[in-house]
Amino acid sequence: MTTVTNAAFPYPLDLSRHARRALLEGPTPIQLLPRLSRELGGVNVYVKRDDLTGLGGGGNKLRKLEFLMGEALAAGANTIVTVGARQSNHARLTAAAAAQAGLQCELVLTRAVPRDDFEYRENGNILLDDLLGARVHDLPGTANALAFAQARAEELRAQGRSVYVCPLGGSSPVGCLGYAACAAEILTQAQAQGLRFARIVIPNGSGGMHAGLAAGFAALGIDPSLVLAYTVLAKTEQAYATTFEKAGKTLELIDPARRIEGASIVIEGAQLGDGYGMPTDAMREAVRLVASKEGLLLDPVYSGKAFAGLTQAVRSGRFTSGENVLFIMTGGLPGLFAYRSAF
Incomplete structure (x- = not known):
């Protein structure tokens, strides 16, 4: 397996031909x-703190x-206009980014998770969506959210609005460029810290973070197989197919001469649960372990399962004692308040 070393790399990536609006305060730290690490037998566990971003409560979707x-x-x-589940972190941060930029925001949210307790329905991200000024369309779990979003965009265009439709998780090839840039950021930090x-290690939901890292x-x-992902949304085969396709399309935006081999996308499904x-019990244990040992808060949907x-x-x-493993903390803290009954 190829690992990050102190050799010189051609970084940062040149992404200057792609429009970009700064939403982060700078590189997020690796800690x-x-x-x-002692609790886990001497494997050195590092975290990249993508939860430490200020806008809208922070998180990797920025x-x-x-x-x-x-x-x-x-x-x-x-x-x-964007889509997601009722407790979508991406939807919350889209609303925050839109508010900062002076754009109107509409969120098409489905009840894709079979939970109907008050905290899940009304607390967490959904509370913040309202505070951030977004209009929420509440759809059943069986609804085609993207089709609804496209139809709603046409209605708004007929009213004279200029509408941008953002996909699930922001995981278009353009969105994935954010984590291609993060790959270069990780290499830079690894070199600086020796x-x-x-x-x-990361969670894989809509596949955008994994695809972007792989492309970067x-x-x-x-070798993109440096990244080990645990799927939290789709079955392993579907998660792999989605991520591999997005990684290839993202890499085309960066360097059309390069290709990603299928074996370079590594996804495991053991943490998906139901x-x-x-x-899952393993998620609950992981959230409590990291909180009680390090004072850090994982979310119950993504980082909890991946950790x-x-x-x-x-x-x-x-992994053996003395090896270094990097975990990307994706944020999603509001989800803990929506999952009170799960703990």
Whole structure:
């Protein structure tokens, strides 16, 4: 496996031909978790704190939104419409980015998770969507949210609005550029800190973060199999197909001469449980472990399940004492308040 070393890399990536609106305060830090590392037998667990972004409560979706908002504003949009589940972090941060830019925002949210308790329906992200000024369309779980969003965009255009429609999770090839840039950022930080990582562990939902990292590493000559993802949304086969396709299309935007091999996309399905947004015992253990040992808060839908995968991989001996593993903390803190009954 190719690992991050101190060799010189052609970074940062040149993404200057793509419109971009700055939404992050700068590179997010990479931090060692010493107490947790000792708890896990001496594997050095590092975290990249993509939860430490200020706008709208923070989270990894802001990286994608830098390029999505850039494209929307370059096209003259004054309204942005996006889709997600009722507790979508992407929807919340789209609303925040739109508010900051002075755009109107409409969110098409489905009840895709079979939960009907008050906290899930009315707390967490859905509360923040309202505070951020977004108009929410509440659809049943069986609805085709993107089709509704496209139809709503046509209605708004007929009223004279200029509308940009953003896909699930912001995971278009343009949105994925945000995590291609993050790949270069990780390499830069690893070099500066004298680190090499055996793996970079992440959750895989709509596939955009994974696809962007894979494309970024491939463009920099690094094997994308450095990234180990745990699917939290789709079955493994579907998650793989979606991520592989998006990674290829994202890489075309960066360097059309390069290709991503299928074996470079590594996704495991052991943490999915009963499906998207459905709690598991391993997730609960992981959230409590990181909180009690390091004072950091994982979310129950994405990072909680992925970190459960990391801890089980360590305990099974896949990583050895002294190896460095990087976990990307994606944010999603409001989800904890929506999942009160799960804990």
